[in-house]
Amino acid sequence: MNSGSSLKPPAAAWRSLGRMVIGAVLGGGATLLLYVGLRRLDWADALALVCSLMCLISAVVLALASLDRNALSRTLKVEGEATPAEVRGARLQAVVLALAGLLLIAPVIAEVLGNPVPLATWLCLAALFVAQSGYNLQLWRKGDELVRRVILEAGALTFWIFQGGLFLYAAAERLGLVPAATAWDLFSAIMAAYLLAGCVITLRRKLA
């Protein structure tokens, strides 16, 4: 029997090979970072690292898909080639994800490096946060009702997951069963909940 791959045109084969190499590099790098990070960091920093890697890898995958209109249309699950507007939308989403990933990991990296300039680091993070919020707002404003519904549902599910978890932890803390949580612990937890909720909503609507 003749296999489909033997009929594949060279350009498509090279693209497949390129994706495999990029996937291997991203996967290998992420695994190495996780291995080192999970052994040395406390749970909140490790959670921030995992969330950051998820955001950064998604951003790279989306940015690469936006370079090939056929690949992007497959990612978006629509007919034919991706339109210029869809390419712009995918790149905007990639920027938002990349900035979110940086915001999550930057404080951890700063601390690992000995936190030499805390105020300057915080000012940089604040500027990054303002930029990320601006791009996020653009996503909302340019999105249609499906995009807005997904964002709202992810927000609602995040609240439901987080308030439940927070109540249980807060009760355990009051009873002296667990140590007091810091603002960073709570932030890491809420970002993890938001990523989880986003994945659930996106998969439920088969948007990815």
Add this chain to the structure above:
Amino acid sequence: MKNRLRVLRAEREWSQADLADRLGVSRQTVNAIETGKYDPSLPLAFKIARVFEAPIEQIFDDEQETA
């Protein structure tokens, strides 16, 4: 909720992009409605009815699917 969007679109030989342009939404949204993964808002449902020149109840069916 079931709908006849894909059939109506095929009858007019419109692509998902054609319908998305007429409705002012993305192709992902058209696809999600056609595959039953997303129920449109009431304003969008009315817009769909106007585009296809048909009553809403001829496009959308709120009866539960029988097993």
